[in-house]
Amino acid sequence: MSAPATNPAPATDYVFKTEGLTRRFSGFTAVNNVSLEIPEGGVRTIIGPNGAGKTTFFNLLSGLLPASEGRMWFRGREITALPAYQRARLGIARSFQITNIFGHLTVYENVRLAVQAVHDGKANFFLPGSRMGNLAEKTNQVLHDVGLYDSRDARAENLSHGDQRRLEIGLVIASDPPVLLLDEPLAGMSPTETHETVDLIHRISPGRTILLVEHDIDVVMAISTTITVFQTGSVLAIGTPQEIRANEAVQRAYLGELA
Amino acid sequence: MNLRRALTHPLLWTALLFLVLPFVAGANPFKGQWSGFLGIATTMVIFALFASGFNLLFGHVGELSFGHAMFFTIGAYATALYTRGFNAPFLGLTLHHDSANNLLIALLLSIVIALVWAWFLARLVVPRSSGIYFSMITLAFAQVIFFITYRWSDLTGGEDGLQNIARPNPTGYGWLHDSMHFYWFCAAFVFLALCVLHWVLHSPFGSVLHAIRENKQRARFLGYDVDKFRVNAFVLSALFPAIAGWLWTYYQQSINPDAGSVQYSGNVVMMSLLGGMQTFMGPILGATIYYELQNNVSQLTKYWEAWIGIVFVVFVLVGPRGIMGLFDDIRHYGFATAIQRGFSRKTRVQTDLQEELPPVIEDPVATKAPS
Amino acid sequence: MLYILVALGLNIILGLMGVINFSHGAFFMLGAYLMFQFNGIIGIWPAILVAALIVGLLGMLFESALIRPLYKRIPEYTLLLTFGTALIFAQIVRRIWGDDAVRVETPSYIPQSINIGSLAFPFYKDVFLVVVTIAILAGVWLLLNKTNIGIIIRAGTRDAEMVKILGINMPLMFTFVFGIGSLMAGLAGALAAPIYAIQPDLASQWIVLTFVIVIVGGIGSFWGAIVGGLLIGILSSLMALIFPPAVDVTGYIIMGIVLLIRPRGLFGVEGLFE
Numbered sequence: 001m002s003a004p005a006t007n008p009a010p011a012t013d014y015v016f017k018t019e020g021l022t023r024r025f026s027g028f029t030a031v032n033n034v035s036l037e038i039p040e041g042g043v044r045t046i047i048g049p050n051g052a053g054k055t056t057f058f059n060l061l062s063g064l065l066p067a068s069e070g071r072m073w074f075r076g077r078e079i080t081a082l083p084a085y086q087r088a089r090l091g092i093a094r095s096f097q098i099t100n101i102f103g104h105l106t107v108y109e110n111v112r113l114a115v116q117a118v119h120d121g122k123a124n125f126f127l128p129g130s131r132m133g134n135l136a137e138k139t140n141q142v143l144h145d146v147g148l149y150d151s152r153d154a155r156a157e158n159l160s161h162g163d164q165r166r167l168e169i170g171l172v173i174a175s176d177p178p179v180l181l182l183d184e185p186l187a188g189m190s191p192t193e194t195h196e197t198v199d200l201i202h203r204i205s206p207g208r209t210i211l212l213v214e215h216d217i218d219v220v221m222a223i224s225t226t227i228t229v230f231q232t233g234s235v236l237a238i239g240t241p242q243e244i245r246a247n248e249a250v251q252r253a254y255l256g257e258l259a
Numbered sequence: 260m261n262l263r264r265a266l267t268h269p270l271l272w273t274a275l276l277f278l279v280l281p282f283v284a285g286a287n288p289f290k291g292q293w294s295g296f297l298g299i300a301t302t303m304v305i306f307a308l309f310a311s312g313f314n315l316l317f318g319h320v321g322e323l324s325f326g327h328a329m330f331f332t333i334g335a336y337a338t339a340l341y342t343r344g345f346n347a348p349f350l351g352l353t354l355h356h357d358s359a360n361n362l363l364i365a366l367l368l369s370i371v372i373a374l375v376w377a378w379f380l381a382r383l384v385v386p387r388s389s390g391i392y393f394s395m396i397t398l399a400f401a402q403v404i405f406f407i408t409y410r411w412s413d414l415t416g417g418e419d420g421l422q423n424i425a426r427p428n429p430t431g432y433g434w435l436h437d438s439m440h441f442y443w444f445c446a447a448f449v450f451l452a453l454c455v456l457h458w459v460l461h462s463p464f465g466s467v468l469h470a471i472r473e474n475k476q477r478a479r480f481l482g483y484d485v486d487k488f489r490v491n492a493f494v495l496s497a498l499f500p501a502i503a504g505w506l507w508t509y510y511q512q513s514i515n516p517d518a519g520s521v522q523y524s525g526n527v528v529m530m531s532l533l534g535g536m537q538t539f540m541g542p543i544l545g546a547t548i549y550y551e552l553q554n555n556v557s558q559l560t561k562y563w564e565a566w567i568g569i570v571f572v573v574f575v576l577v578g579p580r581g582i583m584g585l586f587d588d589i590r591h592y593g594f595a596t597a598i599q600r601g602f603s604r605k606t607r608v609q610t611d612l613q614e615e616l617p618p619v620i621e622d623p624v625a626t627k628a629p630s
Numbered sequence: 631m632l633y634i635l636v637a638l639g640l641n642i643i644l645g646l647m648g649v650i651n652f653s654h655g656a657f658f659m660l661g662a663y664l665m666f667q668f669n670g671i672i673g674i675w676p677a678i679l680v681a682a683l684i685v686g687l688l689g690m691l692f693e694s695a696l697i698r699p700l701y702k703r704i705p706e707y708t709l710l711l712t713f714g715t716a717l718i719f720a721q722i723v724r725r726i727w728g729d730d731a732v733r734v735e736t737p738s739y740i741p742q743s744i745n746i747g748s749l750a751f752p753f754y755k756d757v758f759l760v761v762v763t764i765a766i767l768a769g770v771w772l773l774l775n776k777t778n779i780g781i782i783i784r785a786g787t788r789d790a791e792m793v794k795i796l797g798i799n800m801p802l803m804f805t806f807v808f809g810i811g812s813l814m815a816g817l818a819g820a821l822a823a824p825i826y827a828i829q830p831d832l833a834s835q836w837i838v839l840t841f842v843i844v845i846v847g848g849i850g851s852f853w854g855a856i857v858g859g860l861l862i863g864i865l866s867s868l869m870a871l872i873f874p875p876a877v878d879v880t881g882y883i884i885m886g887i888v889l890l891i892r893p894r895g896l897f898g899v900e901g902l903f904e
Contacts, residue, residue: 062480088482100480102473113470116463117482175482323706325713383886387893391650391705392849395841396889399882402838406878521834525713532710565721572714575707576699 014075015040015179015209016061021070023056030056032233033070040075042225043205045212049253052230054213055097058183061211062094063087074179088117093177097184097213099164103157107148107167110156112139114174138174146170146200162193169197173204180210186219198223221245229253269539270450270457276543277304277446281439284547285554296554297438301445303550305506308449310527310534310542311456312499317528318536319460320492321472323394325524326401330497332519333376334369334504336408339421339514341365345414362427362509369505370498376404377497381490389475401524408516420515424508435509445506452502457539459495468492500527529571535583544582631763632818634859636836637843638770638852639814645850646783646807649697649705652712655837656719657812661685661819662828663727666734669823674737678820685816686809693808698801716833724830731827755825762821767856770814774852783807842881846888848898857896 014037023031031053038044046054059065061072063084071080079087088094102110115138143149146166151159156167165185172180185201186194198219201210214220220227220241227244229236237247244250265271284300286292313327342365384396408415415421426435435441459465470478471485479485508514517523526549527542534545549567556563578585640654651657664681672680696715700707774780782798819832826832843862847854866880876883888895 064476064480083479085479085482085484088480094480096477100474100477102470102477104473105469109466109469113466113478114481116466171477171481323709325709383889387889391709392845394706394709395650395845396885398838399842399845399885403879403882406882410875410878521838525717528710528713562721562725565718565725568714568717568721572696572711572718575711575714576696579703579707 013040014038014073016211017073018061019071021057021060021072022068023053023060023065024068029233031060034233034235035070036228036235036238038209038211038228039226041209043201043210043212043223044226044228045214045220045224046228046230047214047217047220048230048236051232053233054230055183056233057230058094058181058211058213062092062181064094088175091175091178092181093172093175093179094181095168095172095183095185097187099161099168101156101164101167101171103155105156106153107156107159108139108143108152110167111142111148111152111170111174112136114171115139115142118175142170142174145173145203147196162189165189165193166197166200169200178208180204180208182210182212184213184215186214186216194219270454272540273453273543274450276547277450280304280446280547281442285551287555287558290558297442299550299554301438301442301510303547304442304445304449305503305510306527306530306546306550307543308452308506309500309503310530310546311453311539312496312503313527314531314536314542315456315460315468315499316492316496317531318538318541319465319472320468320489322389322489322493323391323528324397324493324496325394325521325528326397326399327496327500327527328519328521328523329401329404330373330377330500331504331507331523332404332408332514332516333373334501335508335514335518336415336421336504337369337372337501338365338505338508339424340414341368342424342427342508343421362429365427366502366505369501373497373501373504374494377494378490381493385489385493386486398521398524401519401521405516405519405521408519416515418516420513422513424512424514426509426512441510445510448502448506452499453543456499460539464488464491529567531581532579533571533574533581535581535585535587537580538583538587541581541583548582631759631859631863632822633836633839633843633863634856635763635766635818635821636815637840637847637859638767638855639811639818640840640844641811641847641850641852641855642770642774642783642814643808643811644844647804649700649708650712651697651808651811652709652837653692653716653719653833654712654812654815654840655833655835656716656723657685657689657815658819658822658836659723659828659830659832660688660719661816662823662826662832663723663732663819664816665820665823666727666732666828669734674734674824678817678823681820681823682813682817685819686813689812689816690805690809692812693805694801697808698804716837720830720833727828729830731829733827734823736824759821766814766817771852779806839881842885845895846881846885848895851895851897854895854897861896 016038017036019035021031021034022029030051034057046057048054056065060067063079063082063086067080071078073079074087074090074092077090079090082090102113105113112135115135140149140152143152146169148163148166148170151163156164159167165187169182169185172182182201186197189197194216201212201223204210212220212224224241226238227241228238229244229247229250231253236253237244237250239247280300280303281295281297283295284303285296285298286294309327309331312330313324316322316324316327380397380400384393384400388396408420409418411417426433426441428435435444460468467478467483467488470481470483471488475485504518507518527546530545530549531542532545533548534543535541552567552570553563556566560566574581580587636654636658640651643654644650661681664684665677668677668680671677692715696711697708700711772780774784782803839862843855843858845858846862847856847858862881862884865884866877869880870877892898
């Protein structure tokens with residue numbers, strides 16, 4: 001996958017499509033026969049009570065887990081059996097709920113690795129001088145985008161939690177992907193950090209599709225184009241924030257929990 | 260490159276070390292032994308290369324192979340058999356040699372055979388295993404090679420091995436028969452090979468290896484074909500022990516199955532850890548220290564291996580980053596804190612996310628009620 | 631047959647704790663040497679028991695002193711440490727009992743061979759040991775499947791956290807399990823003493839064989855150790871008849887085949903028993 005300045009027009013108008021997607025863990029069905037289409041563009045949030053299967057669904061889409069049953073497509077191309085690294089190269093970038101960075105490497109090295117992967121991830125022994133320059137340029141740009149340029153020489157494991165989360169996002173945007181899967185990017189953040197991260201998401205969303213799992217309902221309502229509500233492994237409702245707010249089944253699901 | 264970087268460049272220090280070794284290796288001023296032993300120096304240099312090749316996989320990719328002596332012994336036996344000639348009716352091959360001047364062909368043979376075996380093994384083992392499982396399997400396969408050298412007596416000389424292997428004689432004047440000359444020959448080749456290794460480690464390929472060491476799963480999700488990199492690293496890590504084996508045969512002018520034993524595999528593991536497995540100079544230093552210890556301690560007791568074992572165990576427990584790691588810590592934190600860190604420090608705590616994650620229990624506290 | 635016991639001991643430890651003991655072979659060797667040492671003093675059967683018990687206790691001490699600090703780290707460190715201790719054990723053994731092989735004298739009341747039908751079998755090796763091994767395996771199986779402790783061990787294999795919550799002292803459990811695994815190795819060694827030449831490199835011979843059986847059978851698997859061991863034992867014997875030079879390599883060939891078609895091992899299912 002080359003690093004496009006503009007994302008080429010997809011063959012279909014959905015970014016992900018699933019058909020009967022199911023995932024079981026010895027006796028427990030986390031994702032149950034989910035068939036849906038996620039349209040291109042915008043911020044598509046997935047919400048749901050605990051154990052609803054949101055993260056598992058993400059894991060299926062990104063290739064961390066194989067499906068027990070069902071099929072999935074990415075922009076018209078079937079990815080059901082495709083290994084994770086090839087999905088990443090197709091343009092599906094994914095961040096993790098638990099910060100998943102290269103601890104002992106510096107911030108700069110972390111991002112550079114992500115940028116380097118864009119060059120088909122072959123990583124030769126040689127890199128022509130011209131491309132080397134490009135790498136540095138792109139790395140610095142990403143660092144600026146996530147606000148970590150000043151800490152670029154620090155070891156990733158020594159950053160604050162909020163900064164680590166930002167590095168996590170930096171890793172996913174570094175390859176200029178058309179699709180981003182963000183798994184609870186705001187987890188554990190202070191209000192200021194949350195605000196900054198939401199800003200960042202806004203900044204990077206034009207021209208891309210962002211799939212988001214989040215719990216912070218205020219944020220979700222504010223930034224989502226559509227919201228998909230999961231419950232016990234199935235989709236309860238899909239709609240705009242207003243539609244979801246008004247949806248009775250959703251209200252029952254959430255309020256029922258509190259009772 | 261600025262002056263500071265040049266002065267602390269590991270290749271510079273390696274070169275300095277190699278220059279100094281013949282004069283100090285094995286020297287023991289306390290016993291009035293003021294000059295070094297060339298034999299020990301040569302051994303150190305050869306094993307520095309062996310350990311460095313092994314450490315490409317261990318310290319830089321994070322995979323512990325307990326069978327790397329198999330590549331060393333393949334290189335050694337290939338050299339021996341080529342130089343000496345052999346008779347293998349079972350294979351339908353015979354080679355007769357009176358004098359072998361073609362050390363480069365021997366080198367080529369050593370490398371090719373070792374790499375072919377490494378490639379075959381890597382394709383079989385690497386995608387199917389990792390962690391200690393990988394360690395166990397590499398140990399087992401090394402034993403296959405060991406037993407071949409041990410049992411196929413017609414070809415390999417069996418338990419006794421092969422003797423009377425001529426030193427290469429490229430000039431025709433027997434220049435390499437002199438121990439000092441041979442040391443410089445070894446040092447030069449080893450240094451060259453180490454330069455190549457250094458280049459690899461600092462290339463984009465090398466940085467991906469480090470990423471894989473830190474977080475295999477994340478590297479995958481950035482788009483790297485991690486298994487392919489692991490296979491390539493494995494094969495590459497076999498190159499240097501093979502070259503070391505080539506030198507070893509010429510040095511000893513004989514070879515026996517010990518070269519492929521569990522002991523030899525384990526020795527380079529120890530050298531790498533003692534020296535500092537995540538650094539370039541670590542294995543080199545480790546090899547030097549190992550043989551220095553062996554030389555000195557064996558003069559005191561015939562159970563010197565136990566003492567090396569004790570030193571190793573202590574390092575595993577409190578100083579897993581080895582001597583270079585200690586230097587690093589002292590440089591950054593001062594002596595007292597460095598020792599303290601040795602006791603509390605967790606090296607490489609990050610484990611790979613498992614291939615099959617159990618369902619993530621979403622944090623009940625994080626859920627906020629909808630407005 | 632004894633290698634099955636050794637492999638099972640290793641598998642029990644591997645299965646619950648996920649750590650590998652490179653010194654497991656050394657424990658086997660110690661069992662043999664200790665049996666030799668006590669044989670002269672208290673007779674063959676008590677010597678076997680005492681040797682096994684001492685090794686079991688040693689295992690527990692070993693675990694609590696040296697292995698426990700490494701639990702926070704990746705398992706490679708345990709492998710490294712136990713490799714170092716294997717070296718040390720080998721030298722200790724050399725120091726105490728010397729470099730040369732020692733042999734145990736079996737009392738005269740044990741028959742040399744026994745006749746079953748028209749075939750003569752070496753009594754101790756082929757009959758007695760087989761019976762004893764089966765008995766021990768049965769005992770271990772009962773322990774794992776029919777006792778409370780066994781259930782805890784099997785439950786703790788994947789869910790050490792959960793078991794802790796139930797109030798069970800996991801560190802103690804680990805020490806105990808390590809003791810059991812080591813005891814099995816020591817017992818096997820003690821049982822082997824009357825028929826093997828006991829020498830310092832016994833440890834390294836046996837540890838690799840044990841690893842191969844564990845790989846073939848599946849890490850942590852009870853039946854894996856048994857089936858893997860039997861498979862390799864039987865095929866090696868066959869190989870001795872067909873092509874003797876390849877006897878040592880038989881196990882590795884089987885291992886290679888198993889890796890190709892079933893990388894987790896014959897019975898390896900995520901490291902659980904059975």
